[in-house]
Amino acid sequence: MTETMKNTDDFLPLKAAVHMILVALAEAPRHGYDIVKFVREESGGRIKLATGPLYRHMHRLLEQGLVEERESSVADDDARRIYYGPTLLGLTVLAAENARLAQLVARVSQLGLPRVTGE
Amino acid sequence: MNTGGFLNREDVNRRLARLVANSYPSNIRERVSCPMQQAFLDEVADLGLGGPSWLFFWLDALKDGLFTRVANGFNGGLGGQKKAPQPGRPKQGPFGGLVADLLFAIRGFRKQPLFSVVVVATFALGISINTAVFSLVDGVLLRPLAYEEPEELVMIWDRFEWLGGERTWVHDLQVRDLRANTTRFEEFAAMGMVSGRILGGDRPVHTDVARVSVNFFDMLGVQPVLGRSFREGEDVWRSPWVVMLSHDYWTREFGQDPNVIGRKLVVGYPEMEVVGVLPEDFDYRMYEAVGQRTGADLWIPHMIDYGWWETPIPGAGVAVLARLKDGVSLEEARTELAQLARQHDEKFFENSGFRFEIVALYDDIVNGVKSALFVLIGAVVLVLLIATANITTLLLARTQKRTGELAVRSSLGASRLRLARLLLTENLTLATVGGGLGILLAMVGVDTLVALAPPELPRTDNIQVDGRVLGFSILVTLVAGALSALAPIWLAGRHGPAGSLLDSGRSRMTNVRSQRIRDGLVVAEFALSTILLAGAGLMVRSFVSLTSVDTGFESESRLTFSVYLMDDYEGVEPRYGFFTELQDRIEALPGVLNVGSTSALPLSATGYGPVFGSRQDFSINQNGVYPGQGIEPPPGIVTTDDWTVAAFNTALPGYVDASGINLKWGREFRDSDDLNNVSVVMIDEQLASDFFSGRNPVGDGIWVLDEWRTVVGVVGTAQHVAYGSPARPQVYFPYGQVESGRVSVVVTTSGDPLALMPAIREQVAGINPLVPVADVRTMKSIVDESLAGRKFIMMLMTAFAVCAIVLAAIGIFGVLSFLVSQRRREIAVRIAVGAGAGSVARLVVLRGVGLAVFGSGIGLALSLGLSRGVESMLYDVTPRDPVSFALAFVSVLVVGVLATWTPARRAVSVDPATILREE
Known part of the structure; x- marks a missing residue:
């Protein structure tokens, strides 16, 4: 696998939308609009992702080898819907980004900054 | 739902999804176009949008696509991404749709005949002069000599230091x-x-x-x-x-x-x-x-x-x-x-400083004309560049007017490459028509060019528009066509389609940028024109100073012809007898004023040799050593310093008078200056001042051709070598004492010189029917011919400079006209709020003048550097001649101002009411 030869750090940090796309695909293979819905719902509408931009990102992710096309998991689904899933590299990058964010949050909490209350 | 007459919702959505998907750059489209379309349909169906929100949904989607395209820039379309076959679209090869493009181009040109004619004419002009001059250069310089292994052939010459290192024959x-x-x-x-x-x-x-x-x-x-x-x-x-x-x-x-x-x-x-x-x-x-x-x-x-x-005799x-x-x-x-x-x-040669000169045969033939031909080719390349710049400005204006059309094409799925190809096809079509016309013109022009070419231009038989030249011209046409389309394509690709569709064909960014490019091109045109004008100015000034040189002889109303006496006349006396009789007979003809003869007419080559100073006065001192072989120095002279090299000429009585040479002191030869009398010579002023410090030398002697000869006359210096070459002092020997093979007769006439020729031939035949007469011509034509080379270059350079400035004028005219039409509204507002005609006109004129001054300034700076290249072709004018440069600058300025006239008037005549209502 050539993907593993790439340095995962090269892809970091991920854009919020891209991060969420990878999360969506890591959970289950999804098709286009499914991803949009997932991202909108799971981010509580904070990450705005429209279909066009999604495919812009998908184009890059496909090119970078982070995601790949998958066989449809639903038997009688429309053939025009293409399902996507993460590659091994995609999962590695997602893990690295999660770790980076976790580390960042941990560092920031050490600084003793005021917390946002009421949430 | 109404499914019959009108498109249903789903159908519209599908079409819109395709449109949006196609608005993305091709690289994205290739990969995800299909699923993207489906995702849009899923979303629209899921959200159940209607009315305005439905419209905004699609508009937002389209905006993203177009913005992505803009952000992607040109790279998106032309970048080296591998192309996967697109689903749902027939695969097009690199030439797919070319015919359609071509037909579309032709239809477009018919709608804009003026634009097309100007572009075609500009191409034709540029290509024709390039083809003509290239065929000249190709025939004379580039083609190998038509001999076996010509690169091995060399010429060998003698060079003697005492002859000033001039090349001469090998013994x-x-x-x-x-x-x-x-x-x-x-x-x-x-x-x-x-x-x-x-x-x-x-x-x-x-x-x-x-x-x-x-x-x-x-x-x-x-x-x-x-x-x-x-x-x-x-x-x-x-x-x-x-x-x-x-x-x-x-x-x-x-x-x-x-x-x-x-x-x-x-x-x-x-x-x-x-x-x-x-x-x-x-x-x-x-x-x-x-x-x-x-x-x-x-x-x-x-x-x-x-x-x-x-x-050996030197x-x-x-x-x-x-x-x-x-x-x-x-x-x-x-x-x-x-x-x-x-x-x-x-x-x-008694160690007098002898050398051989060896030079490749090719160089020997072409060296004299090489630099002139290079200057010509440089000049036509400049004209072509100006033409190309001009076409670019025209295309830019046209492309900008078409931004709407291009945006629609783009939105409907035309890739950047495809649009580039459309523009290129259009321009290449015009270039091809112009180029073809230019080549035809050149074919006619080359014959004229060869006919006008000076006699010193070698290898003229090789000059023709053949396959080689044609290939060159076609290449130049294509390059010029592609080059001139470059900026419009770049601009269309960079900003055009995306912005324009949303912006109803008026993108400010595009405007500013294309205006800047057009300004730059006009500045470049003026700079190049200035270079050409300055060059032409130098040539014209050289020519003027050349023709105003005092040649020392008269050429008007003078006929000349040569007579060759063969072995029938051996020795001085019979020959002298022949020519004395011939002169007497011609003098008696009606219409003849004077007659005289010489062995070497002005402006033709003469023999030369060493001349030693007078007995009284060795004032001259030439560096070097006289070789002392063949021609003996005067006896008793031990030092060999007191001599010079002079041009040798012979003359019969009447020559000085007939050719209008000024007799300064003493007398001309007379019939009695023959072998029975004392040896005499005439010398020219130059030798008189060299040898006798300018005093009257009549009666003194000089040692030349192995004896002391008495100076009987001093004549003005007649130009005896080609213009611009250093002239040697001259010695005239009487034909009655020193013979020469060929003799040229000069006849001063009261009417048309050539009309006398039949009568003169009769007289020659009357003395001896076997003596040939040749080289019949007027003295005027000899002068003209000696100037022909410089005149040729001057005329061509002037013609090219005129082409250049006319093109530049069209360029600035076009740019300003476009500017005025683009800013009509602004001008209308200005007028509406009370701006006077003067201030509106100033707006336009100042812009034009500014561009002209800027361009001309750059051109002058470049000319200063380039003019040294033509130094060898100048006569009595320095390569930094301020007059030529000032003239070039002023002409460019004047043309610049004139070209702004119409656009300025158009600006002034803008009617605010109409314009503002239009908007």
């Missing part, structure tokens, strides 16, 4: 020595010209006869079409004379009769046997060598007897052609000749 004894004592040369051939006379027609005809070594034709690799070449031994003195005919002469005189071989020919020599006929394309001319510009009709062996001379001899051995470089050959030259200097 036959030296040629013999070259053959014997060199190792790096295959062989040598000697060449010379003699006069021949052809009898048998209505009247005797003079002809140039080429005299060449017997190995000459083999050496060049020339095979006769009939008969044979010369044989070994046919150049030995007193062997039977043989002759080869030129193809032209064979055709003219013998109707290509194959039985000509073996016929006897009488050409002023003993009978000669015709042994061969040369091929039609054989065209060896000894250009600089002997000043022969038309091919010789007859070729004879260079027959000599080495016993004639004890030692400046007397032959042109030498040699072939280097395989693999020997010119440098190696030069080294060997340098060694041999040292021996010759010591053995023959």
